[in-house]
Every structure is written in structure tokens, then in C-alpha cells.
Amino acid sequence: GQQVMQIPQYQHVQEGEDFTTYCNSSTTLSNIQWYKQRPGGHPVFLIQLVKSGEVKKQKRLTFQFGEAKKNSSLHITATQTTDVGTYFCAGLSDSGYALNFGKGTSLLVTP
Amino acid sequence: KAGVTQTPRYLIKTRGQQVTLSCSPISGHRSVSWYQQTPGQGLQFLFEYFSETQRNKGNFPGRFSGRQFSNSRSEMNVSTLELGDSALYLCASSLLGQASYNEQFFGPGTRLTVL
Numbered sequence: 001g002q003q004v005m006q007i008p009q010y011q012h013v014q015e016g017e018d019f020t021t022y023c024n025s026s027t028t029l030s031n032i033q034w035y036k037q038r039p040g041g042h043p044v045f046l047i048q049l050v051k052s053g054e055v056k057k058q059k060r061l062t063f064q065f066g067e068a069k070k071n072s073s074l075h076i077t078a079t080q081t082t083d084v085g086t087y088f089c090a091g092l093s094d095s096g097y098a099l100n101f102g103k104g105t106s107l108l109v110t111p
Numbered sequence: 112k113a114g115v116t117q118t119p120r121y122l123i124k125t126r127g128q129q130v131t132l133s134c135s136p137i138s139g140h141r142s143v144s145w146y147q148q149t150p151g152q153g154l155q156f157l158f159e160y161f162s163e164t165q166r167n168k169g170n171f172p173g174r175f176s177g178r179q180f181s182n183s184r185s186e187m188n189v190s191t192l193e194l195g196d197s198a199l200y201l202c203a204s205s206l207l208g209q210a211s212y213n214e215q216f217f218g219p220g221t222r223l224t225v226l
Contacts, residue, residue, distance in 0.1 A: 103153035
């Protein structure tokens with residue numbers, strides 16, 4: 001079945017450094033969604049990408065969907081302590097009906 | 112609009128017991144999905160309900176079941192609890208469901224501890 005792999009599992013950065021998490025699927029995806037979960041909180045939707053090669057920006061966050069629609073990335077420029085949390089990607093396969101979540105990347109930012 | 116609510120927020124049970132968790136979606140949302148979250152396995156999809164029908168099911172044993180009512184509220188039931196069922200159970204609502212590219216709005220979760 002479809003699997004969504006996410007790397008790295010953990011990332012520890014100094015405030016001001018950049019951060020990137022990668023999401024890879026074994027099959028072509030119809031879309032990819034990104035969620036953020038703060039410690040002790042619940043996942044909150046960040047963005048959805050649908051088109052091949054799509055790039056979207058939200059302030060310091062840049063989201064990309066690969067040309068083959070099998071991978072995606074989230075890049076944060078100049079991290080802040082408010083970026084702390086776990087970032088999940090979730091994809092819907094071309095023939096699927098349910099989102100498949102990656103295991104997430106936990107980001108720790110120290111001042 | 113009020114967000115997704117889940118009750119109870121915390122629950123302690125012993126092995127062999129059963130448990131029922133409740134989820135009230137955002138008003139107007141017809142799809143409710145359930146997930147199990149554990150530190151090692153991340154977010155694992157249990158099932159999705161839409162207009163009182165189970166639309167999708169994840170890879171969980173039959174001890175895990177659910178239902179949805181006409182007002183879109185949903186319940187999930189776990190029978191014969193095992194230690195490994197200890198987890199955060201999250202429900203998420205969306206307007207038309209996962210296959211419609213809708214964003215998922217998650218509730219705060221129910222933290223289940225099985226002793």
C-alpha cells in the first residue's frame with residue numbers, strides 16, 4: 001500500500017538557522033497537506049499542494065511539491081522558538097480515498 | 112464557529128474493558144475521521160465516516176469500531192482493551208472528506224491510558 005516517509009525524525013537547530021523536512025511517497029500523490037502540532041496540542045492545517053512542481057510560501061515557510069508528485073518539502077527560513085513542534089505531511093494517492101500521514105519531523109529550536 | 116470537540120479528554124481503563132470516545136465536528140462538516148497517535152507510530156488512520164456511513168477504514172483490528180449519527184457527531188469504541196491501545200485518539204472533521212482535498216480540523220484529542 002501507499003507509504004509516506006518523512007525525514008528527518010528529529011531536528012535540533014539554533015534560533016535563526018534554517019530547517020527543512022522532506023516527505024517521500026512510494027506512489028504518485030493527488031495532493032499533499034502539511035500540518036503542525038505544537039507540544040501538547042493537536043495537528044493544525046498549514047497548507048495544501050495539488051499541482052506538480054507547485055511552490056507556496058507563508059511568510060518564512062516555503063512548501064514544494066515535486067514534479068513527479070511523489071515528494072514534498074517544507075523549508076523554514078530563520079527559525080524562531082515559535083516554530084517548535086512536529087510537522088506532518090499527509091498525502092492522498094491517485095487511487096486512494098484516505099490521507100496517509102508521515103510520522104512527522106519534530107523540530108526543537110533553542111534560543 | 113466552534114471547533115471540534117472531543118470527550119472525555121482523559122480516560123484511564125484497565126485491560127479487558129471497553130471504552131467509547133465521542134467527537135462533535137464543526138457545524139456543517141459531514142466527514143469525521145479518527146486517528147490513533149503514539150510516539151513511535153505517529154498518526155495512524157482508523158476510519159472515516161461521512162453521512163453516517165463508514166467510507167474508509169485503516170488497518171486496525173475489529174476491536175476498533177465507530178459510528179456516526181445524523182447530526183454528524185461520531186463515536187468510536189474499543190473493546191477488550193490492551194496495553195498497546197494507550198494513545199492519544201484524535202478526531203478530525205472536514206466539510207466533504209479526505210478524498211475531496213478538504214483540510215482536516217482536528218480536535219484536542221482523548222488521552223487513553225490502559226493499565
